[in-house]
Amino acid sequence: MFRRILVIFIQFAVIVSRDLSENERASRAAFIQRLLNKQRNLEGRxxxxxxxxxxxxxxxxxxxxxxxxxxxxxxxxxxxxxxxxxxxxxxxxxxxxxxxxxxxxxxxxxxxxxxxxxxxxxxxxxxxxxxxxxxxxxxxxxxxxxxKSVPVNIKRNLNKNLHETIDTRRTSLRLVGGRNVNEGRIEIYHNGIWGSICPDGWTLYEASAICHHLALGFAEQALQTDYFGNSKIILSGVQCLGNETNLFMCKHQGLGDVTCPGKPGHVAAVVCTQHLADLYLDTSAIERTAHLQDVAMFQLQCAMEENCLSKSAYEIQKTNPNWQFETRRLLRFTASSLNIGNAEFRPYLPKYLWQWHLCHMHYHSMEVFATFDVLDTNKKRVAEGHKASFCLEDNTCLSGVERKFSCKNYGDQGVSVNCSDVYQYNIDCQWVDVTDVVPGDYTFKVAINPHARVAEKSFHNNAASCDLRLTESYAFVYGCKLERP
The missing domain is CATH 3.10.250.10 (SRCR-like domain)
Incomplete structure (x- = not known):
């Protein structure tokens, strides 16, 4: 029995180890290519x-x-x-x-x-x-x-500003059901009735337009709820940029008899306030400090734990036993954010949910506070970076302002009014890995508080869109303009 098994094994080894014909090689290559094509077709599905x-x-x-x-x-x-x-x-x-x-x-x-x-x-x-x-x-x-189609009676309103489809002189806005005048569900008066707004896609950008419209200051919360009661929904698909002075400047999809997905009874609501933080991204610091640096991967192990390098770095780590001696090309820069508002900028997570990071030896209070992207001429992202975690503190303050927040010893985190949180170019993850980006002209975009997780007076000074010239030996960042993330 053993001899028979040995003969079969030898025959199998001979078959496996024999030379392949050109047709067999072509057939295997075609098989591998089909697998690769399948992966490409599935990407993003x-x-x-x-x-x-x-x-x-x-x-x-x-x-x-x-x-x-x-x-x-x-x-x-x-x-x-x-x-x-x-x-x-x-x-x-x-x-x-x-x-x-x-x-x-x-x-x-x-x-x-x-x-x-x-x-x-x-x-x-x-x-x-x-x-x-x-x-x-x-x-x-x-x-x-x-x-997923738009009814005929709504199509004519798609992507139109609200003031283009209603008579603003006969349309009013109010907050209802709140504990005070600064909160409640939003109701709009149209065609003789008061009705609510569909909360689908309702964010701080839309809430900001409401608070500006009603002269109640700024949006502290954007809610999708039935906490403040509800009424018939007559406005849907509201989309605002966040810098409108009134709701009528926003786009919408339907007015009147509309369809609203989501939980029954839930409507759009807001909480307004006169006091909010407002982070202002310093574009000059980005332009002044941006530069390339080649760094060996053994110096980047802490950053790799936070996924701060591009995908190819992790592929090298898996396939190359000497990966530590490979180098990555990093576009480094300084990001400085000054709080020009009238309230402190505080993390949205309570202190007991902050995470200790052993590499950095301090607690991280926000999962994502900043994103960095390199975009080609078609606005396609060719490289990205992010501060996967963040520690907010007062690094520098204007004259006469005392520093309050510090990351040391589990201290309170935040950014005081007239103080700046500064992440210098030499700090881990304060970069974009451009190792795989070919030389050329690109757009470099830096955004803080990119998901609007923390309310601010304005989000239109939270991002910088810059021109980037990348060569084999240097990077030149210039022409930065402030915009919304």
């Missing part, structure tokens, strides 16, 4: 698992040859619309692993969509594989039976 049918479940997205889950941080109905759009439907978001715990590692976290993106990967998120979410925090969707 989404699927839903755990639901009772193919139109509901936890969301999984395909990237870099494998499926991964999506965390429910910042997950909302706008993101659900993008996912369900793949099935030509609309939908609503689910949270907390409604369809079971995540079966794969998280590919995406802190996903923020406008709602009109064609693919989920086009939305803003923290970066592929960057997440500290538990398996129970899986994001999901329920795609409804309504085909």
């Amino acid at each position: 989404v699927k839903l698992l755990g639901g009772s049918n193919i139109f509901e479940g936890n969301v999984y997205i395909y990237h870099a040859g494998r499926w991964g889950a999506v965390c429910d941080d910042s997950w909302d109905d706008a993101a659900a619309h993008v996912v369900c759009g793949a099935f030509n439907r609309t939908g609503v978001a689910t949270h907390g692993g409604q369809f079971g715990e995540a079966l794969e590692k998280y590919w995406m976290d802190d996903v923020v969509c406008e709602g009109d993106e064609k693919y989920l990967s086009q939305c803003v998120f923290t970066g592929w594989g960057t997440s500290d979410c538990e398996p129970s925090e899986a994001a999901g969707v329920i795609c409804n039976n309504i085909v």
